[in-house]
Amino acid sequence: NAGVMQNPRHLVRRRGQEARLRCSPMKGHSHVYWYRQLPEEGLKFMVYLQKENIIDESGMPKERFSAEFPKEGPSILRIQQVVRGDSAAYFCASSPPVDSVYGEQFFGPGTRLTVL
């Protein structure tokens, strides 16, 4: 059973470009979470999604950031018009369909975004 997959592992963008980060959850997991780790900081919750639904996006910046988890395919975190402050490691985690608040989350290897 493959773990949580994220791609790309490293992404370089120039200011103003768009960044698309992909996350494929573990097989059988229908809950996906996105986190951001800024340099010298801990993991910050961004958004919690189930298939075709955003459950909690209270950690997402109000502008330029969006996330989706379609019925088919990976979850996508999209950052429009990137700025240097978006440079960070973005981690995705998934959990099984029950007790998402209590159950463990399985993390992907992260995507390191660098904005030039």
Place this chain on the structure above:
Amino acid sequence: ILNVEQSPQSLHVQEGDSTNFTCSFPSSNFYALHWYRWETAKSPEALFVMTLNGDEKKKGRISATLNTKEGYSYLYIKGSQPEDSATYLCARTGNQFYFGTGTSLTVIP
């Protein structure tokens, strides 16, 4: 305490020493406390999930306790080994996951 706080920020111990660190969190609207181990260049891996006041969990030489009334959890490592070197994260779930910034442990052979 509004955020999840972990102390110390970093720790160096000799191989064979036992050690412990602390996770402090808001006790209101509490659902669960999670501990994760995060090795460099890898993904965080779950160690424990605790929900009830007084919970104690153990996995090998690592154990954890939970006090939800006062809002803290301790992680203990008995007889530290070099392979225990990692960052240990705690996370509190209420309405969402709140992670601490971690305790970085280095075990010196």
